[in-house]
Amino acid sequence: MTDPRTTVRRTDWPQGGSTPLVTPLQPSVVYRSRDPDELDAQYSEGSAFTYAREGHPNAEVLARKIDALEGARDGFVTGSGMSAVGAMFLGLLSAGDHVVGADQLYGRSLRMMRQDLPRLGIETTLADATDVESVRRALRPETRLILVEVVSNPTIRVADMERIAALAKEAGVLLAVDNTFTTPRLFQPLAQGADIVIHSVTKLLAGHSDATLGYVGAKDPKLAAKMMEANVTFGLTASPFDCWLAERGMQSFDLRLDKAEANARALGDALAEMEGMRRVLYPGRPDHPDHNRAQALLNGRGGNMLSFEIEGGRAAANALARAAEGIAFAPTLGDVGTTLSHPNSSSHRLVPEEDRKAVGISEGFFRVSVGVEPADLLIEEFGAAVAAARAVRD
Numbered sequence: 001m002t003d004p005r006t007t008v009r010r011t012d013w014p015q016g017g018s019t020p021l022v023t024p025l026q027p028s029v030v031y032r033s034r035d036p037d038e039l040d041a042q043y044s045e046g047s048a049f050t051y052a053r054e055g056h057p058n059a060e061v062l063a064r065k066i067d068a069l070e071g072a073r074d075g076f077v078t079g080s081g082m083s084a085v086g087a088m089f090l091g092l093l094s095a096g097d098h099v100v101g102a103d104q105l106y107g108r109s110l111r112m113m114r115q116d117l118p119r120l121g122i123e124t125t126l127a128d129a130t131d132v133e134s135v136r137r138a139l140r141p142e143t144r145l146i147l148v149e150v151v152s153n154p155t156i157r158v159a160d161m162e163r164i165a166a167l168a169k170e171a172g173v174l175l176a177v178d179n180t181f182t183t184p185r186l187f188q189p190l191a192q193g194a195d196i197v198i199h200s201v202t203k204l205l206a207g208h209s210d211a212t213l214g215y216v217g218a219k220d221p222k223l224a225a226k227m228m229e230a231n232v233t234f235g236l237t238a239s240p241f242d243c244w245l246a247e248r249g250m251q252s253f254d255l256r257l258d259k260a261e262a263n264a265r266a267l268g269d270a271l272a273e274m275e276g277m278r279r280v281l282y283p284g285r286p287d288h289p290d291h292n293r294a295q296a297l298l299n300g301r302g303g304n305m306l307s308f309e310i311e312g313g314r315a316a317a318n319a320l321a322r323a324a325e326g327i328a329f330a331p332t333l334g335d336v337g338t339t340l341s342h343p344n345s346s347s348h349r350l351v352p353e354e355d356r357k358a359v360g361i362s363e364g365f366f367r368v369s370v371g372v373e374p375a376d377l378l379i380e381e382f383g384a385a386v387a388a389a390r391a392v393r394d
């Protein structure tokens with residue numbers, strides 16, 4: 001019998017000699033050591049878990065899985081996609097350095113480039129990643145890093161990755177790729193000349209919209225270690241439960257992506273035939289402005305993201321979103337189910353009108369993150385939604 005006065009204390013975990021099939025969830029913030037000698041040894045060898053902000057088993061398991069997909073070593077997970085971007089900048093840059101970013105980066109990354117890095121004494125320049133000369137012109141002697149996304153959001157333009165990688169190498173500048181949209185199934189940045197790869201694991205990798213996480217991987221373990229130090233120091237650490245959920249989600253990542261991609265292809269073709277449709281943007285379609293580059297870069301694949309533009313203004317857009325009842329109108333991407341977003345009322349709300357016009361984002365512009373439902377259901381639902389928008393065209 002256990003002493004009833006000891007209920008406050010932890011008891012041993014009953015193993016019984018059996019091994020669970022499922023990855024265990026370990027929420028412990030801290031780990032016990034036998035004595036100061038053992039703790040000392042654990043710290044100096046870095047071999048054991050001591051305190052969860054510095055690392056924990058669920059983060060470790062998840063990071064090794066993403067490492068394997070990206071061909072990285074010593075990658076690490078962070079509390080969100082943005083903290084992955086943050087860990088990279090905080091780990092590698094100092095005041096006086098200069099960064100070049102693509103001008104169509106994820107909204108918060110753009111904000112970091114425009115406001116937060118300059119506030120910390122790091123100057124930034126934005127360039128058009130579909131045009132290597134634009135990136136070249138942005139370089140300065142003090143440029144340390146170039147940050148790009150392979151496929152831009154929400155206009156689905158494809159960066160000139162091959163030339164940008166060659167330029168970065170020639171200039172001796174680090175190249176970082178946010179691979180969230182493309183995923184390692186379509187594009188592997190480290191094998192294509194990038195030094196650093198970043199993910200919002202929140203999106204396609206975890207895939208169920210129930211965990212907020214990021215990942216940073218690098219070719220050079222010394223680079224990875226510097227960014228990992230920033231992750232620990234600035235406390236960007238991921239929660240064990242989120243890592244556990246994401247690791248489970250990743251077990252079906254390949255299957256989900258392949259099915260969602262087949263759906264995106266079918267839905268894109270169907271949308272293009274619908275009355276009242278101005279344009280459909282999908283890299284797998286021959287009418288996409290960067291189709292040839294996408295084919296070469298993405299191994300003939302197109303991914304699960306597409307955008308389209310209908311005729312009409314806000315009233316037509318409202319009618320479309322309301323009529324697409326089964327499709328969640330939600331500003332995210334990569335969920336197992338299809339989601340619809342409207343950049344003009346979400347990600348691009350605060351972007352000046354002329355800048356939105358320049359990249360072709362109007363009231364009738366929608367982005368779709370295609371999920372794994374049956375394709376015929378999606379085509380039926382979008383058909384009804386586009387028809388409803390047509391009925392109130394303004």
Ligand SMILES: *Cc1c(COP(=O)(O)O)cnc(C)c1O
Nearest residue numbers: 080081082106178180200202213
């Ligand atoms: C969502 C997203 C991010 C940010 O990720 P969070 O997990 O939301 O912090 C960064 N880059 C891209 C391309 C994204 O789509």
